[in-house]
Amino acid sequence: MKKILISAIVLIILSGCAYLGSAHYDNVFGAEQTQERIVPHTTGAGADFLQNVKPVLDTRCVVCHGCYDAPCQLKLSSPEGIDRGLSKDLVYDGTRLLATTPSRLLFDATDTKQWREKNFTPVLNERAQTEEANLAGSVLFNSLVLKQSHELPANEVLDDEFDFSLSRSQTCATMGEFDRLADEQPHAGMPYGLPGVSREEFNHLQNWLKDGGKMSHLKPPSQFDLNKIKGWEAFLNQDSLKYQLSARYIYEHWFLAHIYFTPENPKSFFKLVRSSTPPGEEIKLINTRRPYDDPKVSRVYYRFMQERSTILSKTHLPLELNEAKLLRLYEQFIAPDYTVTKMPSYKAQSASNPFKTFEVIPINSKYQFMLDEAELIIMGFIKGPVCRGQIALNVINDHFWVAFADPDKVATPAVGEMLVQHEDALELPAAEESNALPISSWVKYSVREKKYLQAKVELANDMFKGGEHLTTDLLWKGDGHNKNAALTIFRHFDSATVVKGFIGQEPKTTWILDYALFERIHYLLVAGFDVYGNIGHQLVTRLYMDFLRLEGEQNFLSLLPEAKRNQIKKQWYRNSPPDLSKFFKNNREFSQPSGIEYKTDNPQHELYTLMKETLAPVLSERYDYTKVPEPLSAINNMSAEAVNLLPQISFVLVKQADNSHKGYTIIHHNAHYNISSLLNENGQRAYDEDTATIVPGFIGDYPAAIWYLNNDQQVNAFAEQLPMMQIEADYRALKSKFGIRRTHPQFWQYSDILHSVAKEYRGIEHGMFDYNRLENR
Structure with missing residues (x-):
């Protein structure tokens, strides 16, 4: 029965x-x-x-x-x-x-x-x-x-x-x-x-x-990987305090990375973790909210744990470790002449401040370490838990370039001494841990930021007196080979992407990062951010990032003609709130002239041209928008009226005569009068200034639209009709012709094609896309 x-x-x-x-x-x-x-x-x-x-x-x-x-x-x-x-x-x-x-x-x-x-x-x-x-x-x-x-x-x-x-x-x-x-x-x-x-x-x-839902982990690491891990764990876990401090610094910057040792088709990725057990024993994870929280053990060991989860594009931060990288770390952290007499505290107020915790490590070593993998470090605050949702991301523009100040010019003993003298002013919101009061905390950090900026401006006015070094010579040139020297960041409303190269049309703004700024971004948005924190912690983090963005933009402005700087900044921050205008007004301005002789009334365009020329040997051309063939290249010149109808990210698959596919990404850039309003983004939108960029390959992790073009005739029709859109009905009509809606009967077959083509383009960077932002239009 x-x-x-x-x-x-x-x-x-x-x-x-x-x-x-x-x-x-x-x-x-x-x-x-x-x-x-x-x-x-x-x-x-x-x-x-x-x-x-x-x-x-x-x-x-x-x-x-x-x-x-x-x-x-x-x-x-x-x-x-x-x-x-x-x-x-x-x-x-x-x-x-x-x-x-x-x-x-x-x-x-x-x-x-x-x-x-x-x-x-x-x-x-x-x-x-x-x-x-x-x-x-x-x-x-x-x-x-x-x-x-x-x-x-x-x-x-x-x-x-x-x-x-x-x-x-x-x-x-x-x-x-x-x-x-x-x-x-x-x-x-x-x-x-x-x-x-x-x-x-x-x-x-x-x-x-x-049958009971039995499951198995991925196959265990190969003997090759295990041998590599043994060598790396031996390096990171030596008893010397110098090694221990260096390992702590490395871990706090790489803890999100997907590490691999086999460059050709790696079968396994690994995470660098803190364990209470030494190499050779089973890993016992140290469970803390943040990577620098008190481990509550007498000795921390840094171990490599196999990544057990499916690789997702939105969290994938690949990092290759090899013999050259091991030697590089030795040269940066062990070879320099400095002494570690005791390990720094894990108390939140000091551990959240890298300028205190790692004060003894030479500034040039720390900065060069970050520069070597700059895309990875910045990717941390884009692919880490902080950057989900519009509130977390409305602190940055939709499209901007990032360059870095040359370590030889800005990671000097004088700068290091200034950072030590003002390390308290560089304290970050994570010192409040995961519960914070947003208003009082913001006021406190605002005062400290002003104090630090005053000291920075005073030193910069002395270092760059008369415009000395204030040319593109100030930029780090990637040591002649490192493509991390030039990056582009795209914001897609509630997600973001960073890629190597100066990609797309000339952006509204650009950041130039120095060591202190780069380090604070990491400890604010990656190491120090707690996704489980209260509303105060999240808001203060967002508000503090305003300071850091402004600082990066100010570094860029310093290369422009002195008489033009405020004019350009005012254009970037049209209709800005009174408190921001007051912040600008109360800060002491950098007063040295640019060392560049400008010849036109558009110095920002000239500077962009010079930056591209200076960094040409290390500029990645992977997503070069000028290499998109006609007629698709016309999408780069679409009117704002048509662009307004586009979602943030659209993937385009074009079938070739041999049944292979080419892939493209259409990126919608939302223009703003300014990005300093926390809760009124729509009120700051400059819709008639929106632009679009189409690039070869796939940028972004959250496709909102998928387009499939079967032949040249469809490519021509799509490229002709997309810029002609005026109303939502026009977009939906195009979607019916060329789009793969979420309700398409063969959606999954096209999804498989998309991932297969993306794997060809992205290689080691490939991971499964996320469909949580797929539009319903």
Whole structure:
């Protein structure tokens, strides 16, 4: 009789007609109890998971459920994430008054039972482990069935039943709540707002779930990788205090990196982590909110842990370590003549201030270390947890270039002495830890920033007296080979991208970073930022970044004619709030003339030309917009009226005669009168100044639109009609012709093509794109 009842339940669920509450599941299948699901990759179940199940999860599920911003914190990119399940708590919450408890995989709980104690609920069946129960009691399986039972209308714009906003409410239904979810939201099945998986894919997932959802980690590292790790861990964990301090500095800048040792098609990536155990023993992670928080152990060891999660484009920061890099670190940190007599404190007020913590390390060593991997360091605040959402990003312009001051000119003993004298003024908001009062904190840091800027200006007026060195000679030239010397940052409203090279049309502004500025950006937005912090911590971080942006822009302005600097700055900050104008007015101005002889009334254009000439040997041409062929290149000259209709990032796939594809990215640059208004971005938008850039390859991690052009005729039609758009109806008509809407019946086939082509373009930088910002138009 019981078997007949179970079969009936499964039949009902598979038909998508009805659902049962948790009490019924408890009565039929028993109480929930965590299961041991991890099996070796050499077993049949482990091999099946890696070969048949994981590819489906990666390409159909992880594209929305991959990291901090995954709906319901459901991270399907690793066995630990799948087993952990769902949470109704928000990671990104701009309203919380007190910091919340972190929920980082591998760090904040060591097994599934601990996650249950933190109110995470399962998506796999944790009741009786029978085939019927494993299907009937799985939220994941029921979500798939719900989608199969309620398919989307083909290739249409979805109605208001669907909410794709980042701030949308989340149900995060448990198995006991699933019946109500299905009744109230029949189209809430997974993948949400996208076509269902294919029958073959569904069968793989069904069979896997039916058999208990056994999972395996990726294959263990190769012997080659293990040998490399042994050498690197020996270097980073020597007993000398000089080595220990150097290792701490290196770790605090590389802790987000995906490290690899095999440049050709690496099979494994690794994270540099802090462990309480030395090399040769099992890693025991030190769990702290920030990389410099008190480890509460007598000795920290720096270890390499294999990255277990699927590589996602939005969090992928690849870093190659080899013998040359090891020698470089030795030359930067160990060979210089300085002495470490004791290790610095881990107390928040001092540990959050790198100028205090690492005061003894020569400034040139620290600065050159950061410059060597400048894109990686800046990528940290773009691909780290801080940069999710418009409030976190409205502190930067949509498109600007970044260059760096030459270490030989600005990382001098005089500058180092000035930093030591004013290290208290360089204190960062992370000194408040994860709870802060925004107004009082902002006033305090504003006063300190002014004090530091006064000291900096006084020294700069002396160092560059009469315009000496105030030419493009001031710029770091990448040691003649390092393409990190010139970068471009794109903001895409609520996400951002950094790439090597001066990409696109000449931007409104540019930053020139020196050591102190570069270091503070890292400790503000990467090492010191807590995504679980309260609203005060997040707001003060955002407000402090205003100071750093202004400082980087001021460094650039110093190369322009003295008489033009304020005029250009006023153009950048039209309609700026009174407090910003007062901040400008009260600061002592840099008063030395530029050393460049300008010949036209457009000195900023001249300077951009000179910068490109100076850095030509190290300028990356990977995303050179001038290399986009006609007729697509016409998109670079679209009117603002047409550009206004474009989403932030559009990927274009062009099919070639040999069935291969070329890929392009159309980037929409939102123009602003100024970017100093925290809560009134729309009021500062200069819509009639918006521009677009199309580049070869793929820039960005969150495509909003995907276009597929089958042949030259479609390319010509698309390139001709896109600039002619005037109203939303024009855009939707083009989308019907050339776009791959989220409701396209073959959406997943085109998604696979997109990822395949992107892998060809990006190589080691490739990761799965995120579809949480895919438009519904």
